[in-house]
Amino acid sequence: MLVLAALGEILEMRLKKAVSHGFQFVSATTWDDAVDNILSQPVEIAVVNPRLSGELRTQEVERIRLLFPSLPLILYGELSPKIAQVLLKLGNAGIRDAVMAGYDDHPEKLRELLVAQTKRAVSGELISAILEYLEWCPDELRWAIEMIIREPGSIQSVQDLAERARMDRRTCGRWFVRAGLPPPSVMLMVLRVLYAHRLLQDPGYTVEDVASKLGYGQTRTLAQNVKEVFGLTPGELRIVLSRSEAMSIVRQRYLEQSREKLADAS
Numbered sequence: 001m002l003v004l005a006a007l008g009e010i011l012e013m014r015l016k017k018a019v020s021h022g023f024q025f026v027s028a029t030t031w032d033d034a035v036d037n038i039l040s041q042p043v044e045i046a047v048v049n050p051r052l053s054g055e056l057r058t059q060e061v062e063r064i065r066l067l068f069p070s071l072p073l074i075l076y077g078e079l080s081p082k083i084a085q086v087l088l089k090l091g092n093a094g095i096r097d098a099v100m101a102g103y104d105d106h107p108e109k110l111r112e113l114l115v116a117q118t119k120r121a122v123s124g125e126l127i128s129a130i131l132e133y134l135e136w137c138p139d140e141l142r143w144a145i146e147m148i149i150r151e152p153g154s155i156q157s158v159q160d161l162a163e164r165a166r167m168d169r170r171t172c173g174r175w176f177v178r179a180g181l182p183p184p185s186v187m188l189m190v191l192r193v194l195y196a197h198r199l200l201q202d203p204g205y206t207v208e209d210v211a212s213k214l215g216y217g218q219t220r221t222l223a224q225n226v227k228e229v230f231g232l233t234p235g236e237l238r239i240v241l242s243r244s245e246a247m248s249i250v251r252q253r254y255l256e257q258s259r260e261k262l263a264d265a266s
Contacts, residue, residue, distance in 0.1 A: 001118055001150060002026060004046040006034040011049055011076055011101060018107035019114050028052075031060040038068055039209050042153060044121040045114060047074045050086050058089050065093055067204025072097075072117035076110075079103055122198045123149045126191070129247050133255050136179040141165040141172065148191045153215030158184045182254045190254050193229045196222060197246045200238035207234040229253075 003019075005012045006028040016025055026041055028034035031052060037043055046064065050056055056077075065073060075090065075098040077083060087098055097113060099105045118124045126149045134142045144164035148155050155161050161184055162172040169184075176184050192214055199210045211219040226234050230241065230249060241249070 001045065001121065001123070002041060002043050003114065004028060004034060004037055004043045004048075006031070006046065006048040006052050007076055008049055008052060011078075014101070014105060015047060015076065015110060018105075018110040023114060031063075034060075034064065035067070035204075038064070038071065039205065040212065042151060042213060043071070044123055045072045045074070045117045047076050047114075049077045050075060050083075050090070051077055056080065056082055056086055058086055058093075061090055061095065062093050065095055068202045070122055070198055070202050072120045074099070074113055074117065076105065077101065122195060125243075126194055126198070130191075130255070133181060134179065137175060137181075138165075140167070141175050145187065145191075148188055149195060152192055152195050153213070155188065156215055158188065161188060186254065189225050190229055190250055193222075193225050194246060194250060196226065196234070197230075197237055197241065198243065200234060201243070210234070 001023050003023050003025050005015055005025045007015065008029075012025070012027060026037050026043060028037050029052075034046070034048065034052075038046065046068075048061055048064070050058060050061055053060070061073070061075070064071070073095050075087070075095060077086075077098075078101045083100070090098075097117070099109060099113060119128070123146075127146050130145075134145060137145065144155070144161050147164055148161065155164060158169055158172065162169045165172055167175075172184055176182070176187065181187055182190065196210050196214055199205050199213065200207070205213075207222070208219050211222040214222070216222045223234050226232060226237050230237055230246070232240060237246075
């Protein structure tokens with residue numbers, strides 16, 4: 001899982017040292033750089049220092065929360081006489097996970113914070129929503145399907161999926177049938193569109209941003225996939241359907257329907 005570290009060199013080093021497995025990091029040295037990284041890379045958690053610019057500020061942290069409300073945000077900074085006021089203001093803005101350097105930033109606490117946020121990240125929520133449908137898949141295939149969500153830009157085709165699962169395409173397709181899942185190509189499309197729907201609900205993303213972030217070569221390909229899955233344009237998708245409504249449609253049209261076909265065939 002990719003984590004944005006907008007911290008400064010010393011705190012970033014402490015964070016990386018504490019959380020050495022299961023996470024990758026992208027650094028930001030300015031607030032604009034932080035936003036650019038969120039827009040262009042599959043960042044799923046942000047750890048930010050309110051003093052990133054050298055001055056203790058709340059506006060830039062609040063800006064990230066406003067633009068990207070689906071992005072779990074952790075504050076990591078230094079103790080100072082003014083930090084209590086900053087934490088109170090940011091807490092009122094919905095940012096309540098905080099750790100102070102030299103006080104409670106021991107490695108176990110830092111790792112616990114990040115692990116807890118994985119469940120709130122977009123990929124964590126989507127994986128939890130489909131987990132019951134993956135119970136009949138072998139471990140390698142289940143992991144590969146989860147990677148469609150965790151790293152949407154890294155699996156662009158059924159061949160990519162099969163290779164991640166360490167099997168050939170034909171075997172991969174047979175396992176999808178046995179598990180009562182839609183064909184691999186359909187599953188790949190549906191999961192990426194679900195991920196796109198989550199991002200499109202954040203005001204900070206344009207449709208072009210989302211297409212690029214998910215690895216689509218062209219924005220119109222994303223638009224075609226959205227139309228096929230939901231019968232909407234990306235612009236309509238971001239305002240018409242809630243998260244629960246979008247997931248319900250996918251369950252009914254794709255996941256439950258495939259299970260019913262499997263039951264009828266047996």
